[in-house]
Amino acid sequence: MVVPVTAGMVERPTIAVGLFSFQFGGSERIGINLALEFKARGYRVVCFAFHDSDGPLRVELERAGIHCLDLSYSRVGGLLRWPRYQWRMWRMLRRERVAALHVHHHGALILCGIPARCAHVPRVVMTEHGLQALQERANARRLTRRYSRYATDITVVEPNQAEYFRTVLGIPARKVHYIPNGIRPVARSSEGVRSARQMLAIEPGEFAFFYVGRLNPVKDLGTLLQAFARLPPPLSERARLFLVGDGAERVRLETQRNELGLGERVRFLGARNDIAEVLMAADAFVMSSKSEGLPMVLLEAMAAGVPCVATAVGGIPMLFGTDCGMLAPAGDAPALAAAMATLAASQELRERLVANALANLRSHYALDGVVDRYLQLFGLPLRVS
Numbered sequence: 295m296v297v298p299v300t301a302g303m304v305e306r307p308t309i310a311v312g313l314f315s316f317q318f319g320g321s322e323r324i325g326i327n328l329a330l331e332f333k334a335r336g337y338r339v340v341c342f343a344f345h346d347s348d349g350p351l352r353v354e355l356e357r358a359g360i361h362c363l364d365l366s367y368s369r370v371g372g373l374l375r376w377p378r379y380q381w382r383m384w385r386m387l388r389r390e391r392v393a394a395l396h397v398h399h400h401g402a403l404i405l406c407g408i409p410a411r412c413a414h415v416p417r418v419v420m421t422e423h424g425l426q427a428l429q430e431r432a433n434a435r436r437l438t439r440r441y442s443r444y445a446t447d448i449t450v451v452e453p454n455q456a457e458y459f460r461t462v463l464g465i466p467a468r469k470v471h472y473i474p475n476g477i478r479p480v481a482r483s484s485e486g487v488r489s490a491r492q493m494l495a496i497e498p499g500e501f502a503f504f505y506v507g508r509l510n511p512v513k514d515l516g517t518l519l520q521a522f523a524r525l526p527p528p529l530s531e532r533a534r535l536f537l538v539g540d541g542a543e544r545v546r547l548e549t550q551r552n553e554l555g556l557g558e559r560v561r562f563l564g565a566r567n568d569i570a571e572v573l574m575a576a577d578a579f580v581m582s583s584k585s586e587g588l589p590m591v592l593l594e595a596m597a598a599g600v601p602c603v604a605t606a607v608g609g610i611p612m613l614f615g616t617d618c619g620m621l622a623p624a625g626d627a628p629a630l631a632a633a634m635a636t637l638a639a640s641q642e643l644r645e646r647l648v649a650n651a652l653a654n655l656r657s658h659y660a661l662d663g664v665v666d667r668y669l670q671l672f673g674l675p676l677r678v679s
Contacts (some may be wrong), residue, residue: 306678308338308390312397312406316349316362318539318565319508320590321398321423324451324475326351328396330358331665336678340390344397344405350567367405384409394672399423400438407444417672420445421473424587424608425458426512439463447671449473451588452609471671474609475588476664479652480570482599490575494536494563501533501638504576504600506569506591509541511584514605516550518582520627521634523554529638533559535580538572540565573598578637578644583607584624592619593659596651601644603633613659618651 311329313322326341333339341355342365352362363386370379383406387395394417395410397403403420410418420442427434442448442465449471450456456472459465496502503522507513515537522535537547537560544562551560566572569591573579579595579602586608595602596618604610605624614621620637622630637644669676 306336306338307393307674308340310390310392310395311339311341312402313343314399315346316343316352317346322351323590325398326355328668329360333360344402379405380409384413387413387415394674403441403444404437407441411444417446418444419447419449419671421449422455423451424585425455426585435463447471451475452612455587473664473667474659475590475593476661477593477597477655477659478661479597479655486574490571494575496575499532502575502577503533503535503580505580506538508539509543509547511543514582514584514625515547517625517627517630518580519550519554521630523556524627524631525635529635535560536563538563538566569594573600576600578603580634582630586610588613597655599648601637601647603637615654618654619647
């Protein structure tokens with residue numbers, strides 16, 4: 295519903311944020327964080343999901359006072375599905391008088407690019423989070439080249455992605471911008487750590503490794519389980535691995551855990567909406583992905599004061615920089631196990647990595663600066679009254 299303009303009242307500009315879904319996920323978390331920040335800056339914000347109309351993140355947004363719309367493509371059927379959806383999108387953009395539209399992933403432009411152009415939306419910004427689909431599928435590259443014309447600007451979360459859009463996809467350099475994901479450090483207290491570890495029944499003396507994210511093939515969690523099984527004694531006897539999230543691979547991973555004889559040393563916690571609290575229980579965070587952009591969850595772990603081990607893919611080496619985290623080659627279980635064991639063996643190393651990571655986040659990944667850059671791309675003031 296559009297707020298009516300009365301005498302002496304200036305209508306706040308509306309920013310529309312299009313997420314992939316309202317389920318837990320990295321790009322979803324980034325989009326929601328930005329939406330909340332836009333609202334805090336005085337903007338009217340509406341959110342929708344291209345492939346989902348319900349989910350825990352919609353509940354979070356609505357509790358924060360952000361209006362969520364039902365625009366799931368899967369709910370439109372029939373032979374004229376695509377043009378009918380385009381008409382619904384056009385009608386929404388006109389009705390809400392959208393000043394800027396921010397969407398995530400290249401496929402979003404296929405669904406909203408033409409309607410946004412026809413609705414005369416002044417600025418349309420698409421943020422790409424990863425290159426895997428584009429690198430693997432020629433059709434995805436062809437469609438992205440075609441529909442990128444409907445975006446006024448394209449942002450990527452790590453510099454190599456910008457080079458890919460310019461050289462491989464042929465997108466004009468003036469349209470492509472590198473804007474990293476942003477985060478705010480979280481105060482880590484002994485009471486918060488104690489409470490979180492008690493909630494998860496982590497015993498004193500146990501070393502808790504955590505992974506947070508979807509349980510899908512690109513995360514290569516089979517390699518993480520193999521690495522965990524390779525940890526040397528006595529660490530292997532006191533180490534625990536917590537996998538937070540859900541996905542298509544869960545049953546296979548649970549079977550692999552049992553085949554490796556890991557039993558209760560590896561626990562699947564499922565999808566949760568209290569990630570900030572859960573990370574307080576972690577002694578270390580570990581990620582074994584085969585492909586990434588700039589994982590939001592790594593930023594969240596670093597911001598929570600958790601030392602990190604991750605595979606050297608996408609933007610992770612740049613994020614870790616000089617002595618901000620430990621890297622291992624993708625798909626290499628022995629190397630990942632060695633990095634995990636090294637981290638667990640040295641409290642001094644963990645403290646140094648955390649201090650360096652927090653300084654790096656404040657210098658290069660501050661959320662306020664990221665929000666400023668998006669509002670500048672939208673052609674909007676940094677704050678409205």
